[in-house]
Amino acid sequence: MTHDHDLVLRPTAAQTEAALNPPAGRHGGDLVVETLAGLGATTVFGVPGQHALPVLDALRRSGLRYVGLRVENNAGFAADAYGRITGEAAPLLLSTGPGALTSLPALQEAAAASAPVLAVSSQIPSTGLGGRRRGHLHELEDQAASFRGVVKSVHTARTQSQIPSAIAEAWRSALTVPFGPVWVEVPQDVLAEPARLPVVTAVDATPEELPPRPELTAVAADLLARAERPVIVAGGGVIRSDASGKLRQLAEKLAVPVVTTFGGKGAFPWNHPLSLRSWLEDRHTTDFLEDADVLLVVGSGLGELSSNYHTFRPRGTIVQIDADAGKLESNHPALGIHADARLALQALLETLEPVPAPAREKTEAAAGRARALLDRVGARIAAQGLELEQEVLASVRAALPAGSPSFWDMTVLSYWAWSAFDARRPNTMHSAQGAGGLGYALPAALGAAVAEPGQPVLAVSGDGGALYSVAELATARQHGLDVTWLIVDDGGYGILREYMSEAFGETHGTELAGPDFVALAESFGVPAVRTDPEGLRADLAEALSTPGPSVVVLPVTLRMFAPTHLS
Incomplete structure (x- = not known):
């Protein structure tokens, strides 16, 4: 029999020694950095600010990598991508007031896409909290x-x-499904005061699991096994939970066609x-889904974009x-x-284990229906x-x-x-369609490049974004x-x-005077080339390989294909 007292974690000799003899010169910022390191973080994204300087000072003396961006919202997008690529909680360091608020669109995107971002923000000094308006900066x-x-x-x-x-x-909250961004704030004076606590050497923040109720999976398995025209809709949740392999096993076991949502790109092999x-x-796709006698929706809320603008x-x-x-x-x-x-x-796979493999005719019929669509x-x-x-x-796909x-x-x-x-592979295509804000591509790509050094990364934007x-x-x-x-x-x-133009016959406020992007990039010391549709594949491939x-x-x-959400 195991008793609660048997599970108490006792410090090692090294931890005891470190606790009793902390190094000099530590402050509250060190407690933040030590905790992040103890949780397994290796990289911090952010933008400096006056109230957050103690954390920057602690980072300087730590083994964590700090990647500073130029705008807080962009730092949030970079952390979002880092979290998507690694599956780890990505620390995002922000300062009080304007700096913190500037990150809101990025955190909204992370929430919509279930990206684990751990935002740590400074706050005004403790004496100004609790509704007292003392006129502190920020x-x-x-x-x-907010x-x-x-x-x-x-x-x-x-x-x-x-x-x-x-x-x-x-940290536990960010990495407990559904993943998402979380917010921590610490007052400036608490960060700046000399540390009175020992070095943080071990932190337990194991995420909680969320298994299904067995009686529900039993019913779901029975419905799928008896279905004549089943279809699977695979959403971003399949990507976030690294479930693409299990999705394919289930589809093949029951001969079920699969459509992936925009957030679920790569969850099922394209070909x-x-x-x-x-x-x-x-x-045509909407009609196909409507005709299904059983529709298994995995990791999607069937929102606006996944339901053909709620016409499904x-x-x-x-x-x-x-x-x-x-x-x-x-x-x-x-x-x-x-x-x-x-x-x-x-x-579902375990519950369906006794179900025999589908007859060749059933698999061919399902594949024929998919091909016809x-x-x-x-x-x-x-x-x-x-x-x-x-x-x-096609040129972009060929070059990447x-x-x-x-x-x-x-x-x-x-x-x-x-x-x-x-998308070719799971978790390789990412877009801002979760919340739909502009400016996502480049800073997110930077976060991915930090996550996987040496791997070329592509960002795609319009001139407005x-x-x-x-x-x-x-x-x-x-x-x-x-x-x-x-x-x-x-x-x-x-x-x-x-x-x-489609809605009103004319446009207003949509035209932009822009820079010479090639000259602008070169002014940053970044090589740039102007291309055309015929040269795009070669120019893009060369840039990606450099x-x-x-x-x-x-x-x-470019033009969009005609809308088809109307019957």
Whole structure:
């Protein structure tokens, strides 16, 4: 029998020695850094600020790498990508007030995409908290209130003794499914005061697991085994939980076609006979999903983009697996299973173990249905005279190595990529479609390059989105990061131009005067080239194969394929 006292962790001799003899010159900032190191962090992203300087000082004396960006929102995007690529909680260091608030769009994207980001922010001195308006620099009446509706959890350390526990709790929260951004704030005086505590040497913050309820997986398995026209919708939750392999096993075991959402790109092989790919903004695909007698939705809330702008009207039974309880049955009635995608798919596979392999005829029939759908989609696209757009996207795919990650801003080419780009491998294609903000691609790509040194990374932006993050060319150059930035320059907000023209017949406020992006990049010391659709593949491939940052500018106006969410 095991008793609670048997589980108490006793310090090692080395830990006891370190605790009793802490080095001189430590302060509260050291407790932050020591806790992060004790949790396993190796890299911190951020932007300096006056109130956060003690943490910067502690980082200087630590073994952690600090990657400073030029804008807090961009630092948040970099941390977001680092978290997506590594599966680790990415520390993001912010200063009080304006610095903290500037990170909000990035944290919203991390929340929408379930990216684990641990934001640590300074706060005004303790004497100014509690509603007292003393006029401190960067003072907000309630700074944490600005983040409660955005991040997964908020944690506050009012004393030095609370710092390790607050950060550990936040770490556990960020890495407990569904992953997400979390917020920790510490007052300036607490960070600056000499440390009265021993060195933080061991921190336990094991994330909690979220297994499915067995009676629900039993019902789901029975529905799938008896279904005549089952279909699987694989969302971003499959990617976040590293469940792509189990998804493929299940699809093949039952001969079920699979469509991936835009956030789930790469969750299922693009050229697999059962692949429906990602043509969710297509009425043919919507009709196919509506015709399913059982629809298994894994790691998706069937939101606006995944339901063809809420025109999807299912006629069959939906089984929905999601780690976010708020997304279960939020759009359609379903057998809701609140669980981590990987654990739920494993439970389904184990429950279905006695089910015999599908007959060859059943597998061929399912593959035939998938092929017929893709043929209909292909014929519709072919009839729209969009050869240029398809050529540009094909050139990008041909130039990008199969294992290299790509990061896409909200631009016309990205909208094409959501539906038509073969991600080749799981967790390699990322876009800002979770929250839909501009400026994501370049700083996110920088975060990925930090996560996987030596691996070329692609960022794709329009000229409008590029101006949100152009300052980070300095970051790319300073750290020598292997990021190639493709800027599609159409002289404005191209996708908004299309939307406005379609809705109102004319445009306003969508045209932009922009810089010479080649000259601008070169002024940062970053090599750049201007290309055209015919030369894009070769120019992009050369840039990606050359170490260090680079920019490829493509002046071209691309069109979107016709909307198909109307019956």
